[in-house]
Amino acid sequence: MAYYHNNTIIYLNGAYVKAAEATTDFFGQSLHYGYAVFEGIRSYQTASGETKIFKATEHYERLKQSALALNMPYHWEPDELIEATYEILSQNNLQNAYIRPVVYAPANMSFNPNNESYIMIAAWEMGLFLGEKLLRVMTSSFQRPNPKGFRIEAKASGHYVNSILASQEAKAKGFDEALLTDMNGYVAEGPGANVFFEKNGKLYTPPTGNILPGITRATVMEICKELNVPVEERLFTTDELKQADSAFFCGTAAEVIGWQSFDEVTFPAKWENTIGRSIQQAYKNRVTEAAKGELIKK
Numbered sequence: 625m626a627y628y629h630n631n632t633i634i635y636l637n638g639a640y641v642k643a644a645e646a647t648t649d650f651f652g653q654s655l656h657y658g659y660a661v662f663e664g665i666r667s668y669q670t671a672s673g674e675t676k677i678f679k680a681t682e683h684y685e686r687l688k689q690s691a692l693a694l695n696m697p698y699h700w701e702p703d704e705l706i707e708a709t710y711e712i713l714s715q716n717n718l719q720n721a722y723i724r725p726v727v728y729a730p731a732n733m734s735f736n737p738n739n740e741s742y743i744m745i746a747a748w749e750m751g752l753f754l755g756e757k758l759l760r761v762m763t764s765s766f767q768r769p770n771p772k773g774f775r776i777e778a779k780a781s782g783h784y785v786n787s788i789l790a791s792q793e794a795k796a797k798g799f800d801e802a803l804l805t806d807m808n809g810y811v812a813e814g815p816g817a818n819v820f821f822e823k824n825g826k827l828y829t830p831p832t833g834n835i836l837p838g839i840t841r842a843t844v845m846e847i848c849k850e851l852n853v854p855v856e857e858r859l860f861t862t863d864e865l866k867q868a869d870s871a872f873f874c875g876t877a878a879e880v881i882g883w884q885s886f887d888e889v890t891f892p893a894k895w896e897n898t899i900g901r902s903i904q905q906a907y908k909n910r911v912t913e914a915a916k917g918e919l920i921k922k
């Protein structure tokens with residue numbers, strides 16, 4: 625996939641520059657040790673034709689909290705980054721896009737703290753997906769990082785070695801995606817998405833603590849409130865998940881995507897008839913509708 629071309633513009637430390645000409649330091653602490661934090665954000669063309677960055681404030685607030693959790697200096701306000709993001713969308717002629725801010729460290733081959741951090745924001749085309757193809761998911765042989773060894777609630781670059789290993793393993797075995805357990809063997813999350821299952825008209829999802837508290841997960845819970853769907857946050861095992869009526873992943877990139885099977889056990893409910901499907905449709909409406917109070921650019 626081409627993430628950029630010769631004329632793509634990125635936001636780099638206060639300036640709008642060509643991605644093809646931008647540089648970074650090969651002696652950076654982020655490159656060598658995975659010591660960086662990032663976000664995955666999406667923008668959508670709304671029903672009335674404007675561009676809307678979905679939950680922009682929440683994402684930039686999490687970026688800040690991730691940086692602080694890793695003791696990285698952080699001096700940006702959400703509003704200035706949102707403004708910069710709308711500007712790169714506009715300069716690159718993008719409406720339906722994936723947006724990738726990353727906060728990274730200067731040259732530093734030691735483990736010592738830094739006096740400054742840098743920021744880069746890139747964006748590339750990504751259409752509304754809401755996949756119709758249901759996923760075949762397998763239990764990963766990799767567990768999520770132990771929260772006693774990592775700041776698991778932070779979206780830190782280094783954590784994603786774990787996601788890459790799990791996702792590559794699942795694909796090498798012929799599955800679409802992996803599901804990872806936590807260090808105690810309870811279901812945690814996917815490599816880049818949170819998980820819900822449906823049983824007898826109710827949804828269940830793992831509690832925060834051993835997972836990345838997803839912004840889409842929070843949106844799904846808001847939608848459940850509106851639809852009067854009961855949701856319980858509690859620990860559960862892969863065996864319990866296999867007894868579910870249906871299941872789905874949710875995340876900024878994945879949106880809401882149903883599962884066909886888990887460890888080769890096919891779910892009994894037809895996706896069309898599940899709560900997950902109703903939530904998927906409500907999510908689509910939410911991301912493409914101009915909500916009150918959200919920043920929007922014509």
Ligand code: PMP
Nearest residue numbers: 816817818836838839840875876
């Ligand atoms: N868990 C992990 C490990 C992730 O990488 C993501 C994607 N950021 C999520 C969950 C879902 O988070 P969000 O809904 O905020 O994109």
